[in-house]
Amino acid sequence: MVKYEFDKWADLYASRTNSMKSSEIRDLLSVTARSDIISLAGGLPYTKNFKLEKVVEAARTTMRKEGGAALQYGPSEGHIGLKKHIIDLMATGDIKIDETGLVITGGSQQGLDLIAKIFVDPGDAVIVEAPSYVGALNAFSAYQPDLIGVPMDENGMIVDLLEAELKKLAKQRKKAKFLYTVPNFHNPAGVTLSLSRRKRIIELSKKYQLLLVEDNPYGKLRFEGENIPSLKALDDDVVYLGTFSKIFSPGMRLGWVAAPAPILEKIIFGKQAADLCTSSFTQRLVEYFFNENNLEDYLGGMINRYRSHRDIMLKSLEEHFPSEASWTYPRGGFFVWAELPEYIDTTEMLAEAISKKVAYVPGRAFFADGSGKNYMRLAFCYPEEKDIYEGIKRLGGVVKSQMSLYNSVIFKEEK
Ligand SMILES: Cc1ncc(COP(=O)(O)O)c(C=O)c1O
Structure with missing residues (x-):
């Protein structure tokens, strides 16, 4: 991450730099690289796949x-x-x-x-x-x-x-x-x-x-x-x-x-x-x-590994996410995309997730107009299987706690 200090060159930059911003993913990765955090954020290949x-x-x-x-x-x-x-x-x-x-x-x-x-x-x-x-x-x-x-x-x-x-x-x-x-x-x-x-x-x-x-x-x-x-x-x-x-x-x-x-x-x-x-x-x-090394043979082992990671993530989502949430079923690749109740803001929720030592990418990062606030990207490629299960379990707890917080506020307001 860039260190912040007064920018005395500010009036020299081309106007195109106004629309250049650091990727939310990269900023996040710098936090989630900590070994005590289970990161479901980055789309990094599984390291043990490297031969x-x-x-x-x-x-x-x-x-x-x-x-x-x-x-x-x-x-x-x-x-x-x-x-x-x-x-x-x-x-x-x-x-x-x-x-x-x-x-x-x-x-x-x-x-x-x-x-x-x-x-x-x-x-x-x-x-x-x-x-x-x-x-x-x-x-x-x-x-x-x-x-x-x-x-x-x-x-x-x-x-x-x-x-x-x-x-x-x-x-x-x-x-x-x-x-x-x-x-x-x-x-x-x-x-x-x-x-x-x-x-x-x-x-x-x-x-x-x-x-x-x-x-x-x-x-x-x-x-x-x-x-x-x-x-x-x-x-x-x-x-x-x-x-x-x-x-x-x-x-x-x-x-x-x-x-x-x-x-x-x-x-x-x-x-x-x-x-x-x-x-x-x-x-x-x-x-x-x-x-x-024959590419198709090489890919075979990799695909088995990622399929098994995906299955564990989907199983854990079924077990630990609330019924109000839904998610996609990927037939390949690295990512599950989850939708939470409309009143949840996944960018705001990230702080609580990180305090529980799990990370994801908030949905807003992926929309040109800044919408997508109640979505999140969950990557199953990089973590170990036991960490995928544990990470989703922790995240399910965070989502449920956000939901009960919201419901208790609404309930109080209605009373
Ligand atoms: C859809 C898509 N395109 C392009 C890239 C960039 O990949 P690379 O520059 O490593 O080839 C990525 C990386 O995550 C990606 O997901």
């Missing part, structure tokens, strides 16, 4: 075979050896691209920043899900768009409401610059966009000339059910973001953007200005890692 010995081997091979190149600058569009693995990975989801069809980025977070950088002028309309991934909201906000949130239900973004927004914009003779969606195992909502809605969104994108940006960090982490084709597999015009963060390691900072050639060209210009190239070392390390 340390095999990573050491891959690092050795990288240095032995390509030490010079691994320590050198590389092409801005990315290292061909890693691109080959990404192309194979995308092909498992029926997306056919070659090495000219993607750029490797510093995590998909850099992809989000670059997309906003090349498309958004201040005041441009950008459509997002409500709720939406907080890191995307922050990346986009720096370019001062008008963010339009479209509500979701258990099948993802509600397409009728999207169409209503598109009609409203058309009436004002405006067009949104793009629509951003996380279709699989949404962060924070945990839900998945249905196939029929995917098809309708593509129809609408043609009708309203709307660019679609599909962010898919969790798609390979499916616990049950059939895979649903990605938007990119259904329409080649879609801009697609992928990452190794959730399927391998976020510390490597490796993601990618697959997009039509003209868009990719602008992204490369933007990336050159931002960081010249992604780390030559980590790109090769991950290349050698997946030369030796």
